[in-house]
Amino acid sequence: MKETKVNLKHLKPYGDIMEDGTVQLCFTLSVEASPEAREAATLLVQKMGFEQIKVATMEKVAQGFSTFVIYGNTKHFLDFTKIKVLKIESPKHSREEIDDIIKTKIGKKLVVIGACTGYDAHTVGIDAIFNMKGFAGDYGLERYRWFDAKNLGAQVLNQDLLKKAVELKADVVLASKVVSQHNIHIKDMRELIELAKKMHLREKIIFIAGGPRVTHPMALECGFDAGFGVGTKPSEVASFIVEEYISRLKKQKRF
């Protein structure tokens, strides 16, 4: 009998019975839909580590191409208790709390500038973080009394963003990356940090990246202080900013 309670040391996909390992797959083979194509698809799925393979459908999607929807049960499992993910650990605050923290603990307005960088023209994400009206009922940074927030818009080249950061004495730089074809987002993010290092800005400024394909670990790897992905709310970013700023202040005092 299969267990009815989850065994975290033996985690498998769930279909309708614990640990049945059911997975649905969809892929295309560049051969004509045929009994041979069906067999090839089944064998491939077997090689991927699946058992009890069921071809739900084989469709002729174009001349010489067949698409499959297949169900299979995977043999593999994971020990969920061993999983570690780099996350933003700082506590989340409300807008009122953040304004209050800056006022009492920092005592000056924090200058935050941001843009959608490189040749990326998607402004909606960075606007959601900056604009008064904000995102999903959460007000944007421009609404905070203790942020001096400036959104430079889209297609701002890295060097121009940093020039502006110097000119406005930015404490925080926000970079939005939406297009991720050929990993252009990663290239641009790395380049921003390289440039910042050359201009001796890296230590002075908090660098934050965001976008639908951005994750916190990947942003850290590119040299940022944090990364935010799909569905980010402005107050989450604001919380990180104040916490990071204060922790830097504390470090400075120690030296």
Next chain:
Amino acid sequence: MTEDCMGLGHAQEMNPEHPNCFLLEIARAQMTRDIFPNSPIKFMPPTRYKSGDIFYSHLMDAMFNFVGVLTGQTIQLLGMPTEAMHTPLLQDRWMSIKNAKYIFNGARDLSQEISFQQNGVINTWAQKVLGETLKHLEMIKHKGLFKAIEDRAFAEVSRTETSGKGYDGVIKKHLQYLNPFFEIF
């Protein structure tokens, strides 16, 4: 240019959680059809509110197709389940085409069977959109096109007359500027 050569584009981009969003989308699509009866109309699928949930996304496209067939749009661009992910894969395109064929066949003559209430939600919304569009056009006329572009009148993007990509390459032509190649081309 004659009206039948003027292709006009519009899109179905409302928040899918908005109450009665299909009624409002029908209102806009029908209004566009009625205002430009002789022009081919290009109807574009939802993109902005697409998320990584490709199954929900596929359903949004089905409802978009339904609005399209109901209001007699000329050129129906097809939405992709994976809009929020990548440029569509072959199987994404196939799903979309199958979706559209199903709905365009199944509801082919529905528009001839129904009419909308005079003061109902659909007609009222069409009036409202039309009024706001007029105001927007008047604002553009008043400000001038370039100033309006700068003030994000189009797609909420600001582009100024004196900056932006490619501005480096813009030069002032001398009065006697001559480029023989243009003539040859």
